[in-house]
Amino acid sequence: MAGSAAPKHDVFQAIADPTRRSLLKLLGEEELPVTAISSHYPMTRTAVSKHLRILAEAGLVSERRVGRETRYRLEPEPLQELKKWLAYYERFWNNKLAALKRFVEDDEPEAPADRTIVDTSMGKTDL
Amino acid sequence: MAGSAAPKHDVFQAIADPTRRSLLKLLGEEELPVTAISSHYPMTRTAVSKHLRILAEAGLVSERRVGRETRYRLEPEPLQELKKWLAYYERFWNNKLAALKRFVEDDEPEAPADRTIVDTSMGKTDL
DNA sequence: AGAACGTGAAACCAAATGGTTTCATAATAA
DNA sequence: TTATTATGAAACCATTTGGTTTCACGTTCT
Incomplete structure (x- = not known):
């Protein structure tokens, strides 16, 4: 599993944005679905979703589909x-x-x- | 005498760019003027100079005027x-x-x- | 079945980013 | 003095970035 990550966005770029750093912190606490996450931010749900995608591409969060929601959580490696x-x-x-x-x-x-x-x-x- | 650092660019953003990370590494070795620095890179001297400015604004490098050249060096704090x-x-x-x-x-x-x-x-x- | 919910994709936009070329200026060399 | 060197500033450009709104689709609740 060591090489399973093919980071499209690198970590340095991923953490450059303050919103994304904030997301990491939030998702370190608990696994959360997009809508719950975005309620903490002054931007649209879609915008948050895009940030989450960038974090996911850098391998910093994982996505897990549960029913109709997608739950994200921190992936610190x-x-x-x-x-x-x-x-x-x-x-x-x-x-x-x-x-x-x-x-x-x-x-x-x-x-x-x-x-x-x-x-x-x-x-x-x-x- | 702690640096009068009022970071205009933050560190996270400054190190997001690979060229700038490379510059930090180079300038950790020794203090260098712009032209010498830019000879290591496939871009123009001006482009390198702009990267150096961003690093300086983040407090990661210091500029020192020596004659007609400006020498940069790593500032790790x-x-x-x-x-x-x-x-x-x-x-x-x-x-x-x-x-x-x-x-x-x-x-x-x-x-x-x-x-x-x-x-x-x-x-x-x-x- | 139909309505409401949770989400991602698409099209779009303004601003930031990374780069260029050109020009001005200060310091040194001839 | 004049030429050359080292640099920064300015104007400009293409691409990326961070954000929006709209829409389609699958899931759950009546």
Whole structure:
């Protein structure tokens, strides 16, 4: 099941919207159908539904059909990608070494390398 | 001297774009001027410059004028907001899906898990 | 069966986004 | 001084995004 998710929207994009972050929080509490969910928001039911779809495509919520309603609930796993991404940067505030490094670099007249191709992950980070 | 950060763009939005995430990574390595930065990307210098501005508005990079160039570098503090946001959801995979998750991808034996969420490594969001 | 409910799809729209080209300006080099 | 370099600002453009209204369809309740 590890690779069953083929995220059309990535997590970063999914959580960029405040409404969607709010939805995640709401759906972490309990599973809810669309109409109940949308009653919490100042927008139409359809708009909420579209946000839910984007979250679903990112794998952050699951849909379950129950009778005539569709119930949504939080699916936290994809957030691990975020966590992993963040972990890379923790060294910058956990280590004061980073600050030291910058200090040293500031003393240098010229930094040599702009050849370093740090960027390897411009596209998708499909896990 | 905590940054006079009045984020015009929020962090969530800033990191939503893959190019901007790549920029953060690049600028974590070293401070760089715009032209050097943009040589790594398939878009115009101006486009890169705009991305940098968005990152700067989110407080994620700082600009420093040196002669005729503007050097940018990573400013990791605002990422703590992200970390804090994420921390809320950790309980969800620490509880139910923990076993499954751990099976799929063993990350770090970090948090003691099923206790509280409180991650002591970051006391403040206030910088 | 017919009415009411819960939802998704479609068509549409305004604004934001990511990109471009062109131009102006400040700093350095000749 | 004049030319060149590094950059930002402005105008512009196509696509995406977040929202709406309308409509069709399956499910449940009389």
